Amino acid sequence: MPIVTIQQFPRSVEQKRELARRITQAFAEVYGAEEASVQVFFSEVEGENWAKGGVMGCDRPADPKA
Template identity: 50%
Template sequence: MEPSPGGRNGRRTQRSSVMPIVTVQQGPRDVTLKRDLVRRVTDAFVEAYGVPAETVQVWIHEVPADSWGAAGKLTADK
């Protein structure tokens, strides 16, 4: 990939046909919180990489509390 001048805030951007894809794994959250998360993650990629917001994909994978654990215990049992 060749860097090209002139990204957002004068940053150099990478020419690429590959879109950024971000996967977030979490427990279930309210749709309002997920909207805000997607907006903020997208904004971060636009700022950091100088890519158009339309190229950023954010995938939210929600895992129920009875399907994951930490410190040797099922999260649903805490």
């Protein structure tokens, strides 16, 4: 049973739904896994709970690609 954990900044449920669908398809195609056995966990991290280069995420400028 494949389990995929994704750590990311908050995204819309529509984006997560599409990503979960595509990841599930990839495991089914590449590993021959049953789609029903693929689990995808989203762990969303707010800017006040991470830092990069010593700067808290909430203090960094917004990423226009996010």
